[in-house]
Amino acid sequence: MTDNRTQSTEEFQDEGGRRRAIDAYGARERVSDTLSEAPLIALAGGLAAGALIAALLPRTEAETRALRPTAKRVKDSARAAYQAARDTGTERLGELGLNRERAEETIRSFLSDVTGAARASGEAALDAARKG
Numbered sequence: 001m002t003d004n005r006t007q008s009t010e011e012f013q014d015e016g017g018r019r020r021a022i023d024a025y026g027a028r029e030r031v032s033d034t035l036s037e038a039p040l041i042a043l044a045g046g047l048a049a050g051a052l053i054a055a056l057l058p059r060t061e062a063e064t065r066a067l068r069p070t071a072k073r074v075k076d077s078a079r080a081a082y083q084a085a086r087d088t089g090t091e092r093l094g095e096l097g098l099n100r101e102r103a104e105e106t107i108r109s110f111l112s113d114v115t116g117a118a119r120a121s122g123e124a125a126l127d128a129a130r131k132g
Contacts, residue, residue, distance in 0.1 A: 093099065
């Protein structure tokens with residue numbers, strides 16, 4: 001009788017191992033299919049994972065020395081691009097007659113109109129409630 005229980009337990013364990021192996025194989029097939037259908041998504045996921053790992057690891061002194069000139073060029077380029085976009089945008093808005101003073105005037109007028117509409121709505125609701 002003890003022998004049957006041992007055999008039954010071993011069969012159960014073997015069956016569980018087979019089931020896990022089949023599941024793992026199925027998962028491998030699904031990943032393989034996904035990679036072949038959407039390799040760019042897999043590439044993006046790999047890049048994102050690599051960037052996350054790199055962000056979590058501390059930078060070494062050698063990396064800092066090696067990247068300093070490149071980082072300075074990137075910052076300078078970004079600053080120049082921002083300034084050019086800002087200047088061009090400001091110039092273009094000026095050509096259209098849109099400037100800070102006009103924007104403030106428009107906002108004040110808009111808020112005044114909204115306040116007036118809210119006041120009129122409130123008065124109409126109050127009048128309707130008094131009559132009703």
